Amino acid sequence: xxxxxxxxxxxxxxxxxxxxxxxxxxxxxxxxxxxxxxxxxxxxxxxxxxxxxxxxxxxxxxxxxxxxxxxxxxxxxxxxxxxxxxxxxxxxxxxxxxxxxxxxxxxxxxxxxxxxxxxxxxxxxxxxxxxxxxxxxxxxxxxxxxxxxxxxxxxxxxxxxxxxxxxxxxxxxxx
Amino acid sequence: xxxxxxxxxxxxxxxxxxxxxxxxxxxxxxxxxxxxxxxxxxxxxxxxxxxxxxxxxxxxxxxxxxxxxxxxxxxxxxxxxxxxxxxxxxxxxxxxxxxxxxxxxxxxxxxxxxxxxxxxxxxxxxxxxxxxxxxxxxxxxxxxxxxxxxxxxxxxxxxxxxxxxxxxxxxxxxxxxxxx
Numbered sequence: 001x002x003x004x005x006x007x008x009x010x011x012x013x014x015x016x017x018x019x020x021x022x023x024x025x026x027x028x029x030x031x032x033x034x035x036x037x038x039x040x041x042x043x044x045x046x047x048x049x050x051x052x053x054x055x056x057x058x059x060x061x062x063x064x065x066x067x068x069x070x071x072x073x074x075x076x077x078x079x080x081x082x083x084x085x086x087x088x089x090x091x092x093x094x095x096x097x098x099x100x101x102x103x104x105x106x107x108x109x110x111x112x113x114x115x116x117x118x119x120x121x122x123x124x125x126x127x128x129x130x131x132x133x134x135x136x137x138x139x140x141x142x143x144x145x146x147x148x149x150x151x152x153x154x155x156x157x158x159x160x161x162x163x164x165x166x167x168x169x170x171x172x173x174x175x
Numbered sequence: 176x177x178x179x180x181x182x183x184x185x186x187x188x189x190x191x192x193x194x195x196x197x198x199x200x201x202x203x204x205x206x207x208x209x210x211x212x213x214x215x216x217x218x219x220x221x222x223x224x225x226x227x228x229x230x231x232x233x234x235x236x237x238x239x240x241x242x243x244x245x246x247x248x249x250x251x252x253x254x255x256x257x258x259x260x261x262x263x264x265x266x267x268x269x270x271x272x273x274x275x276x277x278x279x280x281x282x283x284x285x286x287x288x289x290x291x292x293x294x295x296x297x298x299x300x301x302x303x304x305x306x307x308x309x310x311x312x313x314x315x316x317x318x319x320x321x322x323x324x325x326x327x328x329x330x331x332x333x334x335x336x337x338x339x340x341x342x343x344x345x346x347x348x349x350x351x352x353x354x355x
Contacts, residue, residue, distance in 0.1 A: 130278050
């Protein structure tokens with residue numbers, strides 16, 4: 001549903017507001033990198049704007065630190081609806097290595113609702129492009145949760161005793 | 176004069192042609208030196224928990240469900256891709272792959288859950304006694320278990336059978352806080 005809404009609402013172009021909430025500038029450099037002619041994100045109509053009031057989407061980089069927390073909320077409120085929020089980098093997606101320190105909120109999703117996550121430390125410019133293309137519906141999502149099991153028990157080991165007892169109940173009834 | 180300089184400029188621009196990478200429509204594989212997400216080989220892993228000990232962002236979590244099952248949970252959302260786990264792994268079960276297309280709209284999409292079969296001790300079992308000074312404690316896994324620190328007692332409370340109740344108790348990992 002969100003995807004359809006995005007296609008309708010952001011059919012022409014997304015203007016993004018870049019919000020640094022205590023990042024190390026690694027992600028910021030990559031964000032600026034996708035505006036260069038080599039990656040050229042302006043072919044999708046994406047443009048960096050200075051004010052959140054002009055923007056459709058918000059790129060958050062950095063684990064939201066305590067001093068920036070109220071400012072992030074204000075910037076989010078200033079963006080007109082409908083709005084998209086991208087969390088760029090490990091710090092914004094989950095808090096990075098500082099996810100539980102005293103001065104850090106630990107991820108942008110604890111402060112404001114985040115639509116798309118772009119993990120990476122910093123993410124490649126291609127990864128950022130992939131995230132943007134995902135939001136625009138140009139590509140399919142590739143990431144999926146992985147579950148690995150070293151051994152499948154033919155009989156559930158933990159219920160074997162129980163099964164044995166249940167089997168014996170029949171013989172006890174026969175007696 | 177200005178015209179010739181303009182023509183010169185145009186020629187200069189024409190020379191390299193189109194430089195833009197046509198990325199989302201054409202694949203652009205990352206170089207081999209690029210370090211992406213760690214991939215886990217569950218056939219090689221022995222469940223020592225060294226990766227959990229050394230992960231700087233504590234995104235590999237270990238949980239002993241019962242005596243035979245150990246669950247390693249990799250939470251990719253806060254991984255910094257430092258490659259420390261791949262360095263430390265004695266069995267080389269962890270490799271860093273070059274996939275960068277991990278953008279998602281749900282944090283659970285970048286997780287890996289690995290269930291390992293841990294052999295139970297066939298002998299006296301003295302090392303596993305419920306004391307504070309046994310052999311296993313001295314080489315303690317100081318890593319970041321789901322149930323570490325505050326709920327450490329739970330590890331001692333291994334259940335004989337897989338109990339969903341105990342599993343649910345440790346589902347939410349939380350660091351201990353001084354205040355409520």
